[in-house]
Amino acid sequence: MEAATQPREKTMKVKVKIWRYDSQTGERALKEYEIEAPEWVTLLDILDLIKDQQDGSLAYRKSCRMMICGSCGMRMDGAAVLACKTRMYDIVQAGHVPVISAMGNLPIVKDLVVDMDPFWEKFKAMKPWLQPGYEEPPEGKEYRVSQERMNVIHKEALCINCGCCVSECNAMESSPEFLGPQALAKGMRFVGDARDGATVERLEDYSTEHGIWECTRCYFCNERCPKGVDPRDAIAKLGAEAVNEGIDRDMGAKHAKWFIKSTETTGWLRETELVPKTQGVISAISQMKFAMGLAVKGKVPPPFPPHVAENVDEARGLHKLVQQQGRQGYEGIVQGERSLARLDHHLREDGEVPPSEGSVGGMGSLTSADITPGEEPTAGKAD
Template sequence: MAQVKLDIFRYDEAVDAVPHRDTVEIDVPITMTVLDALETAKAEVDGSISFRRSCRSAICGSCSMNINGVTGLACKTPCKSVMNDDGVIQIDPMPNFQPMKDLVVHMDPFWDKYTRLKPYLQPADRDEDHELERRVSPADMKKLVDAANCVMCATCYALCPVVSVDPSFAGPAAIAYAYRFIEDVRDGKRKERLAQINEDYLWLCAHCYACSYCPKHVDPHDRIVDVKRATIQEGVMMDHPGPRHALVVNRTIKKTGMLAETEVILGTVGRFNFRAQLKVAPLGLRMAVKGKMPPPFLKPIPKADEVRTIFESLEVPT
């Protein structure tokens, strides 16, 4: 047994103008999870402490919260792994969400991201054409299995810095869920789905890897990369800045061994898209004034052919 001090964010949207914090001290075994510690605190000390929970075995996704500033499932976090020398554990609601009460947040914006996906199978053929199950090879099914482990706990969404600055970004969880349909051989809307997720700012992902911390090992970041790759492979939305940016970055580095920034800007906004070029022109001018303007034509680095060899060995043979 050890004394654990839960330092909890307290707030009630109906009555509080600002949040405050309470510290609740309880004696529990240190192997106990943070969720069970909260449950004990609520049962024995203060019944008003509010949080969501259900399965307590990391499958329902209810109890995602910030524990010492890091988002995770409280039911999967033992107290001993997070308490400091004084036994204190700081508990806050997930970021990127509006708090409702204590650790409970408004989840609706998160669910809306799924609704936009039309998240249900849309086969190209009719069910009646298949007397029994649709045949799917184990290898094709396996592609979906990791994504299927997602419990929609929103940990990745809370950790995502892009969501924090632009809430219209679909976010890692929804993109991973889109991947689940995009890669399902039974689905008939691959291109439409890719177009839709592109519309929902797929390319805003900055590849910071924050969402690679996933309690269920879904690794949404890798799924985001997969969806971007599928977008380019399928030639969907190729007139949009996202795919064009990726391709031009790829092309200039392959050619010169360096990032040819001028070319990247032109390639991203479009070589003949003069209106978009006018928009970025002031930035270019300011850069020129400060002497930061990269040269319009780059001389390839020495041994640029070695860089090219790396690219070629990684490219999928067409």
């Protein structure tokens, strides 16, 4: 009897260049590898094949192979990726030979392995555990959090601690002490949790010198996060919540507040007044000579009379819209397509603002609408 023939798996030749590095010896070299592999392979599969068949000394991290554990963060052509999420087929078809290197902003131990200790230190600094601000529920039952409130932290709770955002962070490159996108996204995950009772303390902690306001808003973390956490959005929400709670000592907070005031009143950002409003009068006086030089060369407009934009009513209308929709704190942050889809831009025919869908109001205090005693215990844990 004829044996059944299995269809042969299609293969392709894959070339990659890998930056090899050993922190013990300081040796660094870009090495090229070529290997025959099935067409479905990911970058992680290629590294496994190279290690198995060509060079057992190649070092990299992996565990789950399915975008869950966050172990396999590395850079491909200078941009952070999860190796187990990155398919090679299109890259090979394009004739491209990608360069693989270790993640940025963390010390390299060997080849593609970085020291994650600084990452975990910042993670721990966020106090990433619930600090419940409510009494035990009656009769041994549990509290249930409404889906609406859980949606507030849905994205932030998706983080797998891979470090891809940290790798790309421009602010961390110039200021390694900056808490960074992963830690701050984790912070928002707890600030936005209806069960947490330490909101104000957290916002105070996160608003110190290397916290919320040190972000340069480059958005690389949003672009590179493989799980759609959008850490920059989380940082923006933290900033808005901090200002909402009156935590505005930092220059960044004062800057943001002046931005809003300036655009609301004149439709412009009045840069001449930005320095005294942000840095204080004494600092502004010390920069007077510089400011005069700019004014003489026509680089800054005179502060008085303030220039009012022709269509200032549009800016004022937008401000009114946000106020009337009750978008205080994080609810006032409109970034990304998901947020934009939720915002109703239109005034009704009678000139009033329609009620906002999905608005949950301020997050500073827990209300009975946020958590209610449940009928039956259900499984659940905070991360």
